[in-house]
Amino acid sequence: MKEDYVIGIDFGTDSVRALVVNALTGEQVGTAVREYPRWKRGEYCDAAISQFRQHPLDYLESLESAVRNALDQAPGGVRERVRGISVDTTGSTPVAVDRNGTPLALLPEFAENPNGMFILWKDHTANAEAGEINRLAHGYNIDFTKYVGGIYSSEWFWAKILRTLRVDEVVREKAYSWVEHCDWISAELTGITDPLQLKRSRCAAGHKALWHEDFDGLPPNAFFKELDPLLDGLRDRLFAHTETSDQAMGTISKQWAEKLGIPADVVIGVGAFDAHMGAVGALIEPYSLCKVIGTSTCDMLVAPNDEVGHLLIKGICGQVDGSIVPGMLGMEAGQSAFGDIYAWFSKIITDPVRTLLGEEEAAKLAQKLIPHLAEQAAKLPVTENDIIAIDWLNGRRTPDANHTLKGALLGLNLASDSARVFKALVEATAYGSKAIVERFRSEGVPIHQVIAIGGVAKKSAFVMQTLADVLNMPIKVAASEQACALGAAMFAAVAAGVHPTLQDAQEAMSSGFDAVYQPREAQSAIYQQLYQKYLEAGEFIENEFLQKAHLQLT
């Protein structure tokens, strides 16, 4: 039997994964993960001001190393039969580029300038600019935020561009255009990075850059000029058209084909965001919510355009034709922190241990801590008097993005030990998920089932059971450890013509599901009451406490 292989590449927040897959059988023959070295050392970031930047060299070096390593694991003959590569990345993670499409940080004079690097999705330095975009859009003759839930976020393209142009004169002068990570890395693999030529991802443009067919592409220059004259003319140096990820970006460049040791005719697909390709890897189907649960969550939903295309769903992160599955409406929501909240609590406990007892002891503790807390928390009863936590430690992405919000713990007493606080934090992340489900439903989009992927979905039965109880719905966990990379591989198979449609690729390459969590009736009943308390507490924090306490809303 003829064998065709494809490679899915998944750029996450901390690392890149490469997966080599037999496109006809789904057999995964090689995989490798590489962390970003500069990012790991904390370079160019300042959490205190929510600045998170990634150097393009981190991406290029880790990409080459991960793909080569994944191919090294594959049996002889696989390299020669690679047909396609597709890439997913985090987003909105844009970078300023020069006329050639080179990220500014790759130019010697910008090599150490964080404003010439990729502005990671979770960078919230542009809160003020997002507010300005919202104010202008809401009073404009067309509300350009209407297809992105009515609220533009500081995590997105335009807010980040505007902020950077305002604060950095040298970047302002050199930046010809701006490119999302998923578009740049795919274009880089083809060798054609000219910002006016490279194909832009429908997913990135529609969810984060206000691109929509009804607007004839991006909003008009007049809108951006009114927002700030610094943006005057940029629209023409961006893009008018977008492509879904079943399309090809181009053919691999000679240089990359040689570097990776693969054929010169390998097709490179149009990129997309990690969660969107992950949902495809996890066999998303109409009205099933696919939750990608890691440091944050992305909650993905697809539905036929003719059934929900007429709705304007408030408070989500966008509704875009073809952003997940070509031909269907793709909807995105999410939580700005999920596993990150557990990581925060773990850090609170391990930090003094590090200071007092040293790195080795702290590392030993850190390794065992979350599973231990989960085990203890799982033994606790669920009662109406439990601690209520609010999960907005990194702001709130959905419903109704607001990255100035803060988290909270309410109802502590002297018996509130680490397991009880951990349980409350896990429940808070589940309540945050429920608020998203409820928002879709109240806006007229039903949700029939939940599919989970991502690190937390695979690692924590306690979190997943709590989530099933709070949502009062069964949750299926996809078997693949690498659903995002697998989804990218499926898109690569279509872009390269190995499969005629995405559905064919999914059928041939899926690895199915390996766990189902059923809601427990008794716990679920109490959680429905606790959820009401969560909503009340959240409303108090948002509308009274933060205002009255004059806490700095940044």
Ligand SMILES: Nc1ncnc2c1ncn2[C@@H]1O[C@H](COP(=O)(O)OP(=O)(O)O)[C@@H](O)[C@H]1O
């Ligand atoms: N045993 C565990 N139970 C619950 N959460 C966990 C566990 N181990 C790790 N995590 C959380 O998983 C998150 C990382 O998820 P992962 O999907 O691997 O990464 P990413 O979101 O960067 O792709 C971290 O925030 C961490 O706190």
Ligand SMILES: O=C(CO)[C@@H](O)[C@@H](O)COP(=O)(O)O
């Ligand atoms: O926001 C999006 C996609 O829209 C994600 O890229 C972002 O949440 C990052 O997710 P990960 O932490 O890499 O799972």
